[in-house]
Amino acid sequence: MKNKLLGNISVGNFLRDYWQKKPLLVRGALPDFQGFLTRDDLINLACHDDAQSRLITRKKGKWEVRHGPFTPRVFSRLPAKDWTLLVQDINHFLPSARELLLKFNFIPHARLDDLMVSYAPEEGSVGPHFDSYDVFLLQGMGCRNWQISAQQDKRLVMDAPLKILREFRPEQEWMLEPGDMLYLPPGYAHHGVAKGHCMTYSIGFRAPTYQELVIQFLVYLQDHTEVEEGIYHDPNPGFQSHPGRIGPDMLQQVGAVLNKITWGPTDIERFLGIYLTEPKHHVFFTPPSNPVAQQEFAYQVKEGKLQLNLKSRMLCRGKNIFLNGDAYTAGAAACRVLGKLADRLALPMSEELDDEALSLLYPWYLDGYVEIVKVSADAV
Ligand code: SIN
Ligand code: CO
Numbered sequence: 001m002k003n004k005l006l007g008n009i010s011v012g013n014f015l016r017d018y019w020q021k022k023p024l025l026v027r028g029a030l031p032d033f034q035g036f037l038t039r040d041d042l043i044n045l046a047c048h049d050d051a052q053s054r055l056i057t058r059k060k061g062k063w064e065v066r067h068g069p070f071t072p073r074v075f076s077r078l079p080a081k082d083w084t085l086l087v088q089d090i091n092h093f094l095p096s097a098r099e100l101l102l103k104f105n106f107i108p109h110a111r112l113d114d115l116m117v118s119y120a121p122e123e124g125s126v127g128p129h130f131d132s133y134d135v136f137l138l139q140g141m142g143c144r145n146w147q148i149s150a151q152q153d154k155r156l157v158m159d160a161p162l163k164i165l166r167e168f169r170p171e172q173e174w175m176l177e178p179g180d181m182l183y184l185p186p187g188y189a190h191h192g193v194a195k196g197h198c199m200t201y202s203i204g205f206r207a208p209t210y211q212e213l214v215i216q217f218l219v220y221l222q223d224h225t226e227v228e229e230g231i232y233h234d235p236n237p238g239f240q241s242h243p244g245r246i247g248p249d250m251l252q253q254v255g256a257v258l259n260k261i262t263w264g265p266t267d268i269e270r271f272l273g274i275y276l277t278e279p280k281h282h283v284f285f286t287p288p289s290n291p292v293a294q295q296e297f298a299y300q301v302k303e304g305k306l307q308l309n310l311k312s313r314m315l316c317r318g319k320n321i322f323l324n325g326d327a328y329t330a331g332a333a334a335c336r337v338l339g340k341l342a343d344r345l346a347l348p349m350s351e352e353l354d355d356e357a358l359s360l361l362y363p364w365y366l367d368g369y370v371e372i373v374k375v376s377a378d379a380v
Pocket of ligand 1: 084117118125126131135190192200201202
């Protein structure tokens, strides 16, 4: 089926021909899109303690990066041209940002990172660079000129506070207008320069390095490995003429203990679910100030008022449900309902709610992981 967001090619064709392979420019991907944030909204967010933001400036050709939270005064002192403010995790703050991310549901949530929004006045740019993740660069307000290159030369400017390519050799160039979108696979060199006031919405995907996966899996195993009781022992040590050497008996005994560390598909599944839903270090949840009782909560859920908190990450597999770095197991009926919540980030009206699902959902509600919807308007 044709998909306008992908330039009238089907999701299947996009995944086969472009995803992780080559760039795709889509004119009018979201025809009337102007963005849902003004410059001042973005500045307000960059002044919040729990938003991650960066301000990139260039003075006499020298790059500078400052990290938020900022005070509004910082922005009143900036020059008229050539700076960029970038704010990550906009989807943690605005329902409309979540709505936008849901349009990219053809990529599994396990791969999604966040929505980052940038604001730049004339000439603002973060320089020619490449990212190690897939990204859809959707143009909001204003225009941005994009140059891209398939170059293999990934050498960076030394001593710069951000990744800038030493030699950028553009091969293609377009001016993106509101609603246009450019998909770039990981490692594709790009350089965007604002033409007038400009806001760009980056839908970014996460791809952990193998090293990160292995290290985190070993951390998981620390808490999930059964180690038999016992202490290293050598009741009958033979005389060792070189006391400075590690003897073969010791190696053998320690090797035998370590070889008992085992893991299987269930560990891999649970590790992945926990790892992928772990909140970023700066994310905190606020419990509801006046929580409703469990019975009222159940009623509201059946009325279709339940949604995941904007900061929550939820995934599921089989009878395992993962939410914000914790794993839960549930029966088939509960998993069916909770799986819907993981897919849609909200539950539809009249969803049958069995006792098991309720016994999981209600504590999540008290922790601020899920919530009862009151108003749908964005509040920055
Ligand atoms: C920007 O929004 O200014 C930069 C986004 C990017 O190059 O990844
Ligand atoms: Co980039």
